[in-house]
Amino acid sequence: MSTIVLLLITGLGLGALYFLIAAGLSLIWGLMRVLNLAHGAFFTVAAYLGWAASLTLAGTSPWVQWGVSVVVAVVAGGVFATLTEVVLIRPLYARPVGQVLVTVGVALAAIALVEGGFGSDPKQLTLPAWLNGTTSILGANIPNTRWVAILAAAIVLALLLFFLQRTRYGLIVRAGVENRSMVEALGIDVQRAFTLVFAIGGMAAGLSGVLAAAYYGTIDPVRGSSMLIFAFIVIVIGGLGSVAGSALAAVIVGVLQQFLNFYAAAGVGDFAVVLLLALVLLARPGGLTGATST
């Protein structure tokens, strides 16, 4: 029983990390039809900058250090994403494939730079004692980082839904996902919504990066790309452009992966997730929430 609870909560925590990456990716795709391969680089760069910032505060309370690293990571992710959109994506609006390619270049260059600057070996993190500890629930000792990841993802989900449902820009984003040219024809500046969506996505990816660092206890330059691949799977399963669908799919993918990696063999869970993707596509090409096939 305790094993099942542990796997469930850990899977939810992993799903939370996926969701934080996938939410931004899904909105970017839904609104702009850009496959953002640089999203993994936002995740990685933000995690490293957060870690580097906490190092400069050595000697202060671990909570201050960690809090600063979270803030720095979120800001760094947002700034990096905004710059990418404004400088590199915007000149290529007429060339959708060019946009994808440019994000590939950003991913390659940024990851190489991180490797050059910080080395390719995993870095050990110093976390507040509570984050390294566990909380006992139903006989299972759950690492506290899992709770933090789940809580953060729940808050981001609530904020995103509020933003999308209750604010004017959220309305523009939703309308743009539905039919971009109609929104443009109504005289609304969609470009600002593009930048905004990129900034939000980058901040969420940065948060995911710093939370994943706590989740795994280390940071390394390549985790971002494997997280990105599972985030892609999540958004395709969840239905492209749907934040709620991404949340649902992230939970399914994270929990399934944990259970199979534990009960079958390491790697089987990763494999099963890809199989699940194939099955969902064969049954419902638009994903779980999508009504139409694309």
Place this chain on the structure above:
Amino acid sequence: MTAARGRILVAVAALLVLAALPQIGITIPGLFERPLSAPGTLSLLALCFVFGALALTYDIVFGYVGLLSFGHALYFATGAYAAAIALTRWHWHLPQAILLTAVVAIVLPLVLGAVCLRMHDIPFAMVTLAFAEAGSVLVLQNPFGLTGGEEGLALGSDALPSYLVGVPNTHNLYWIALAFLVVTYAVGWWAVNSPPGRVWQAIRENERRVGVLGLNPYLYKLGAFVLSAFLASAAGVVYVLLQGGANPQITTSSFTLALLVMVVLGGVGTLWGAVLGGIVYEYLDFRLVALSNAPALQSLPAIVRVPLSEPLFILGVLFIVLVLFVPAGLGGLLRRRAAA
């Protein structure tokens, strides 16, 4: 007509020179450290040829059919690992290993392509990426001790015929790589200029219209996907011969992205551009590593030295610049120069 004949003559002459290279002891200072006939130079060139051919196979799906696949590395790795497993784990002879690889290299892309091609455009890209990732996970998990996990598979000295083993026989491998590039180019040229090849290009321009004309785009795309994957697997076999084994780096998504960089570098939608891109990429990747250890670089301040000592940083930035300012790639540049 005469221009075409002239181009063929130039190509044949270039080929003859390349084929005679192991016998010519000339040195090109700057480009290569050692004489062209030195085994080190020959094996670098052979690797460049294989990547040129691989980039060409990717250009068939990406440049000619317009399918942005992020899973092409999977098929290259399939060829490499199928051959390496048959040679090392089961101790098959080379011909049988190649035969087995050929069967796998048709069945696997047929099945995966049939699923992936239910999606279009970017969702297609994501799904191919997911399958390639599954392949990468599989190789790293080392199922039944077949793939060797992170260490990869090294061919023993008895796995291959003796004329393919050892430094003195590098020129044989060089010729095999060159011949493979020529054959791949010929097959690719024939395919894209055949009637189905014209349909591929029509699909790239307007898929719905092809459907309205009464053709089934799905089947044509699947055909292109399988052909391209099959040739990529063949490149994987040649890679195993050159490298003396298979390693998990070729299964990763970054390797697929490298392929994308090669094709865009050379010029999307031209076969020789893709070949050029593959050769230039591999050459730069190799030489930039040497550059990063150059003494002149070590004396620079860290803020300049660190980025310059990362080959992928330079290639990534070069790639961004090309996409932004030279969308036609190196091939397009050369052509514009020739036309001017």
